[in-house]
Structure formats: structure tokens, C-alpha cells
Amino acid sequence: MRDPVYLKHRTGEFHPESHLRLEALYELLDEPEMLSLYDPLEPRKATRKEIEYVHSPDYYDTVKATSSRDVTYLDPDTATSRHSFEAALYAAGGVLAGIDLLLSDSKERVFALVRPPGHHAEKERGMGFCIFNNVAVGAAYAMERYSIRRVLIVDWDLHHGNGTQRSFYTDPRVLYFSTHQYPYYPGSGAAEETGHGEGEGYTVNVPLAPGMGDEEYCFIFEKILLPIAQMYKPQLLLVSAGFDAYHDDPLGGMRLTSSGFKRLTEVLKSIAESHADGKLLLALEGGYDLNGLRDCVKSVVESLSDVKTASTSHSGKQAAVHGQYERYIENVLSVQRRYWSCF
16 A cells, blocks of 8 residues: 655654655565555545544644644654645555455455554654554554454564553453564563553563564564464454564664564464454554665565565574573563463
8 A cells, every 4th residue: 555645744854754765665666576466555534533543632633733834843753744644644544444455355465555653653642753543543443343353463663562552451352462672762561561451461562672683583473472363363463564673774773684574474474364364454664774674565565465485484493592582581471471371
């Protein structure tokens, strides 16, 4: 999913969340080898009512008011221009259009290449480059419009999705699973943050020290995410697909490669196919090295399109991974054993 409206959101000449990110990705999609791998999809605007599934009326009005000014800062990191409100409505609406396609049985997989990103945006405020929480609005919409009762949100962005977590912290209809560099911006996402009230146990945080790469992430997805998903049996799988855990990203300290992201996507496909009739939607979040962003998105699109490449098997490396990062993984497992009998 792509649209020129997303390029109209301007954040300033030196801002890392630049329109150049999508220009690079749209150029990629126009390459001859890529054209056969996807069908172009049209986004739509989210309505005020749909945005208010997650955000407050006052905050909606605050963002709308930025349309009359050349530059507004919602927080020190989150800049808007005159077209940012429109782009943000289309970013959330692009996810909603994708969900409509998934749940009307016409599509099984959607990749919404939208901006501004969303997973940091909270009910009353935008932050961390995010204006409206696209994936959270999508999950709420799926529950409201289609009566979905088990949504799995997987957030592999380098940064913890504080806004998404808070949106559903008391709601057992949404299982939020996040891998993220910790401690790091925005400061949330400790393993002990597991939800509250009826939602307790439905937030799974995997905080990670810098330096993790393909093998470590794949170990986490296969040995923590996959068993939980098999018990939860999601009806819909949404992904906050940030690529700032890429090894050359200027804002991160992880070591993932494009091949690693493809392997993570394969795990997500298997979960969706086993429990959600294949219904899988990815929405772009971070990723600020343009070459890395391009390569990673290409790998993910290839996976979503079932393009066969070299084997992604990594058997035999798991023991070494577990030994090196045992203290991080065991901390997560010690918390999650309270809620999931698979551990």
C-alpha cells in the first residue's frame, strides 16, 4: 500500500523520519523485479470516529489544528506541517483499508507502507515521530467492525511501542508482543509490564540489550512468541514493522540484517496461517538507514509473496544463542510462566 499523501508530511530537513524514507521504498516497488510481487492497494482516510477508538477528541482537535501552520511540534521529536494531519488520517486509514481487505476474504497479507508512524502515539499525545497510532486504531477497528476477539500485535521496532501497549493494557482481546532495545527511548517495556486487570498476562515484553542479531531475534520469535501464539490462537495478526533494529541504523544498537527480517516474517506467516486464516498485516514504523530500510522491506515483501530464497535454517545455533543471552531470556520466561503454561 502506497500513496503520495504520505510524502506530504514534512518534518524538517534534518529529521530522521523524513519523506525520503518512503521515496526510497516507492522507488524499490517500481523496479521490474518487484512489480510482480504485489498488487497495489488504495488507502483511505480514517474518520474521526475511527481515530477516537484510541485517541481523545481533544487530541484529535490538536492535530487537526496543525493544518493551519507551517510547523508545529507535538513534542520535541514530533514535527508536523500543513499536510501532516491529512497524512496521519491516511496512515491510520491505510491500515483500516488493509484490514477490510483481509477480513473480507479478498487478501491474506497486506504491507501498509505509510507514514507518519504510530506506535508511540498515546491517547492524549503524539510522541517519538508518531501522530496517530495506526496499528492500535486498526486493532480497535477490527474488534468494533468485525467483532474480532483475539488480535495479536507483534512489534519488532527497535523502540518499545508505549502507545500501543497503553491502548490495550487492560484488554484481553489484544495480545501485545514487543522486542525492543532496553533501556532506551521511550523508557517503557520492562518484562514485568504484563497488563492490568482483565488484561494481565496479555502484554509480553522482551527487553533486550544492544547487540542482538538475526539468531537472537529468531530464537525469541520461535521459542517465546510462537508458543504463546499457539496458545492464544489469534484471529488477526498485526505487525508494527519498524526496521531500526537493522545493523547500520543510526538510531539503534542492534545487528539484524535483511535476511533476519525475512526469517521473522516467516514465523509470523506460520502463526497467521495456523490460527488466523493467513490474515497478516504489517504497518511501517521506524527505520532510518535508507539502504537498510530498502533492503529489509524488499526481503519482507519477498517473504510475503512466497519468493523462495536460500534456506533460512539456523538449527545448531540456538544453544549458543541461549547461552549468551540466557539472563535476558530467562527473565522474560520467569515472568511469562505465570500466564502461559507452554514455558
